[in-house]
Amino acid sequence: MKVQIIGAGLLGTSIGMALAARGIQVGFSDLSVRSLKLAEGLINRDLPTTEDSNEPADLLIAAVPTAQVPSVIIDAFRRNLAFNFTDVASVKTKCVAEIEAFDAALATIYCGGHPMAGREVSGPESAQSDLFEGRPWILTPTHATSAETLSLVSGVLKVVGATEIRMSPSDHDRAVALVSHAPQVLASLMAGELALNSSQGVPLAGQGLRDVTRIAASDSRLWSGILSANANALNPILASMHGRLGDLISALNEPAEMRSIADFLDQGVAGRELLPGKHGARRQYVVLPVLIDDTPGQLKRLFNDAGDAQINIEDVSMEHSPGHPTGLVQISVAPDAAPDLERYLRERGWRIYPPRNPANLA
C-alpha cells in the first residue's frame, strides 16, 4: 500500500504521520520546499517514499484548499500518479461535480472526503499523528464511485482512527452550512459588533458572550474560502436567519408583540435541545458549580476528591469574575450521580452552588 499526499499542511502531514506510523508507504509533494522537508522529516524516513519508487500510488490524497482540489486531482490523474483519489476539502458539491465532469474513468476512482478536525492551527509544524482519532470524517461517494475505491478510502480512515460518516456531497454541504458555517457567521457577526462598539461595556462580558463569540477568532482567509465555496448551501440558511432577525426587531419595536419575542426565544430553546451530547447521544447532564481559589493545586485537589468518589465526570468548564481571585469550576455529571458527588464534595469542604444546566447569566 502506497499513499501519495499533495499538500504538506496540517491535515496532509497529520494523515501522512498516522499512516507512516502503521507502516504504510507515504510520499509528499508541496510547492513549499520547507513544508515538504518538514513533513518528510516528521514521518519515518526509513520507509521508502513513492517519489523513490516512481510507480503510481494506491491512493492520492489532495490535502489542498477547496478551490485547488479539482485541478490538483485532474493533473495527478493525467500524470498517472495514482490508482485512486480522495481529498479533504470542507465543501464538496462543486469539487466532486468538477472532477466527475472531467472524465468518467476518474469519477469511478475518486471519492470525496472531509475530516472534521482542528483547523485553527496550520502547517506541518502543527501536525500530529493522532489528529483524527475519534473525529468524524465524512465520505461523499456518488453513484460513479467504485466499491473498490470507497473501500480503500474507508480503510485509510480506519487506520487513522477517524469515525466514518457517509453522505451525498449536497447533503454534506447543507449539513456543514448549518452546523459549522452558519455558527461561524453568527459568531463573527456578534464579535464584529463588539469591534464596532468597543467603548460600550465590553469589560462586563460574561461567559455567555465568550461562548457565543469563541470561534470568531478563527482564520479569516481560510473561512472566506469556505463560506464562499459553500454559498449555495449557506445562503438559504443566512437568509432565513436574516428574516427572523428582522421580525424580532419589528416585534421589539411593538410593545404588544411580547408573544412573538417569546416565540423567537422558544424556537431557540427547541433547537438547542436537538444538539447531541457526548458520543452523539442526547443526554442531559447536571452541572455542579464549585467555587475554587485561584491558586495552583486547587484543581488537583478538586479532581482528586471527585476521582475518589468514583463518579465519571462528563464535562468541565471554568468561569471567572473580573477582579476576584476565585474561579467557578462547573462539573457536569449524569443526573443520578449528581447528588452523590455533591454530598461527597461538600463533606470535603468544597463550596458548591445549586446544580444547574449551562445557560445564560442575565
Next chain:
Amino acid sequence: MKVQIIGAGLLGTSIGMALAARGIQVGFSDLSVRSLKLAEGLINRDLPTTEDSNEPADLLIAAVPTAQVPSVIIDAFRRNLAFNFTDVASVKTKCVAEIEAFDAALATIYCGGHPMAGREVSGPESAQSDLFEGRPWILTPTHATSAETLSLVSGVLKVVGATEIRMSPSDHDRAVALVSHAPQVLASLMAGELALNSSQGVPLAGQGLRDVTRIAASDSRLWSGILSANANALNPILASMHGRLGDLISALNEPAEMRSIADFLDQGVAGRELLPGKHGARRQYVVLPVLIDDTPGQLKRLFNDAGDAQINIEDVSMEHSPGHPTGLVQISVAPDAAPDLERYLRERGWRIYPPRNPANLA
C-alpha cells in the same frame, strides 16, 4: 441595620441569606406564602425580622421582575417601609426614570442596581449565600441620588462580596444590550435555525455550534421581558447586525466579493480580541489539548500530574467526538508556562495535541 427584601426569589433570597449570615437584620415579603416561608427558613430565624419590629427598614431591595420594580418601590415609599431603596432588575433606564419622575424626595433615596449573577435557576430553593461573591454588581446612581443612599447600597454589595461597578442607567442598558442581550438573540437565532432544519446534519454538531448556542437554553419568558424592556438600547445593535448579515449574504452571492467576506470575518477576529480574559485583564493563554480515556479517574490523574508541575491552570474545557470513547481536555495556561507543562505531561505519558488558541473546527 435592617434590610427589607421584596421578592423571595433566587436573587432576593440569596441577598437575604448573605446579609443574615453577617448578622444583618433581614425581612422578606412575597406574594407566594411558600416562597416567603422558604426564604425565611433559609436565613437565621433567631434574628428578629423587620416585620417583627414594624419600624422602617434602612434599605428596601425590590427583587422583582423589571416591569414591577417602579410600582413596588413607589408603593413601599408611600407606606414608609424604608429610608432607602434599590432594586436588582437587569434593565435600568425606564425603571429609574419612572421612580425619579414620581417624587423628587424618593429620587434622592433610590439607587438602581443590577447584580450580574446566575439566573437560569430560579426560586428561593436555588438561593445561596455566596451567589454574588466575585460577581459584578452594577449600581446606576443619578444626580438625584444622595451620597448617603449610594454609600449604604454600596456597603451592602461589599457585605455580599460583589464587585461594584458604577454606570449611568443608559450606559448600563447599552452595555448589557451589547454584552448580554444581543448574544442571547444570536444564540437563539442560531439554535432556532436548527429547530427549523432539524433533519439537516445536526448530529455532526461540534464544539463550535455548541458554544454559539449554549445560552439559547435560557428561560424564554424571563428573556422576553428583558429584551422587551431594553428594546431601545438593543434595537440599534440588532439593526446593525441585521444590516451586516444582509451585506454578507449579498457578498456571498457575488463571487468577486471575497474581500467583503474576509472583512466581515476580520471584524469578528478584532471584536473577539477585545474580550477581557480572566480578572478583567486582556490576557492570552496557550491551550494544551490532552486526549483522555472516557473512564473515571482520568481527570484526577491528569490534574494530579498538572498540579505536581506547580503550574497554575487558567481554564479547562472538555470536548467529545461522537462515537468514540475518548475525550479531549483543553487546558489553558500562561504562555511562558505552557512548554514546561507540556513537557511535564508528555513525560508522564499524556497524549498532547499541538498547543492552540480556542477557535473553530472546520
